[in-house]
Amino acid sequence: MGAAGYWLYKHRRRPGDEEKLAKPTPHSTAIEVFWSVGPLLACIGLFHWGVVSYMNMRVAPGDSVQVQVRARKWAWEFEYANGKITDQLYAPVNKPVRLIMTSQDVIHSFFIPDFRVKQDVVPGRYSTLWFQATEAGTYQVFCAEYCGDSHSNMLSKVVVLPPAEYDAKVNEDDTKGVPLVDIGKKVYEGKACNSCHSLDGSPRVGPSFKGLWGKTEALADGSSVTVDENYIRESILNPNAKIAKGFQPVMPTFQGSLKDRHIEGFIEFLKAQK
Ligand code: CUA
Numbered sequence: 717m718g719a720a721g722y723w724l725y726k727h728r729r730r731p732g733d734e735e736k737l738a739k740p741t742p743h744s745t746a747i748e749v750f751w752s753v754g755p756l757l758a759c760i761g762l763f764h765w766g767v768v769s770y771m772n773m774r775v776a777p778g779d780s781v782q783v784q785v786r787a788r789k790w791a792w793e794f795e796y797a798n799g800k801i802t803d804q805l806y807a808p809v810n811k812p813v814r815l816i817m818t819s820q821d822v823i824h825s826f827f828i829p830d831f832r833v834k835q836d837v838v839p840g841r842y843s844t845l846w847f848q849a850t851e852a853g854t855y856q857v858f859c860a861e862y863c864g865d866s867h868s869n870m871l872s873k874v875v876v877l878p879p880a881e882y883d884a885k886v887n888e889d890d891t892k893g894v895p896l897v898d899i900g901k902k903v904y905e906g907k908a909c910n911s912c913h914s915l916d917g918s919p920r921v922g923p924s925f926k927g928l929w930g931k932t933e934a935l936a937d938g939s940s941v942t943v944d945e946n947y948i949r950e951s952i953l954n955p956n957a958k959i960a961k962g963f964q965p966v967m968p969t970f971q972g973s974l975k976d977r978h979i980e981g982f983i984e985f986l987k988a989q990k
Pocket of ligand 1 (some may be wrong): 790823824825859860861862863864866868870946
């Protein structure tokens with residue numbers, strides 16, 4: 717801007733300029749061709765480079781490992797080909813991984829800074845992303861689209877493992893031989909129930925779990941319900957069926973993402989919150 721201002725002033729119109737302009741301007745075809753064809757070739761080169769890079773970024777190799785990603789306020793969920801569901805993304809090293817992502821509520825954005833990939837995750841449609849991790853390790857995942865109160869806590873990890881360990885992890889039944897109450901604790905933390913339901917009695921987006929079990933809960937429609945196994949199960953699978961008085965119907969469903977054993981574990985965990 718400074719240079720432009722300087723030249724504007726330096727080459728301002730002065731007396732006698734008309735005579736100078738009346739003379740013919742020298743012309744060089746060679747220079748004109750150079751500065752026209754040169755940039756044209758540069759643009760074609762850049763465009764080709766851009767298209768190749770873009771296609772490489774958008775289109776996953778055909779032999780990619782596919783993982784479903786579901787976003788909801790405020791947690792990520794990953795499902796593998798065999799039906800295994802995890803809260804962290806497990807990926808094999810040196811193999812392309814394609815994520816097929818959707819949201820169950822608002823727009824989120826799946827972001828792995830270490831892999832230089834980020835993609836919006838939108839309700840009602842699928843967006844995709846792929847990467848190939850070249851080193852085993854643990855990498856941070858962020859939500860990069862503001863999605864409500866606990867947006868900044870909507871975190872996860874990508875755990876990149878050697879192929880054999882990856883296969884073992886994806887095929888392991890991590891609920892086997894684990895006490896129900898511990899499964900419930902994992903659900904509470906892994907599904908980010910903790911971002912809305914406290915354990916210390918303080919109300920957040922939803923009612924606190926402290927002392928909830930066995931209580932008679934007043935509902936928004938004026939009726940009431942006893943907090944028992946069936947009420948909790950219904951509230952997990954169909955959260956809007958019965959809304960506790962004083963709260964908004966904003967909880968997403970966990971239908972399909974929690975198995976019976978997870979729900980039973982969660983109920984045991986809730987019973988323990990006296
Ligand atoms: Cu999800 Cu921000």
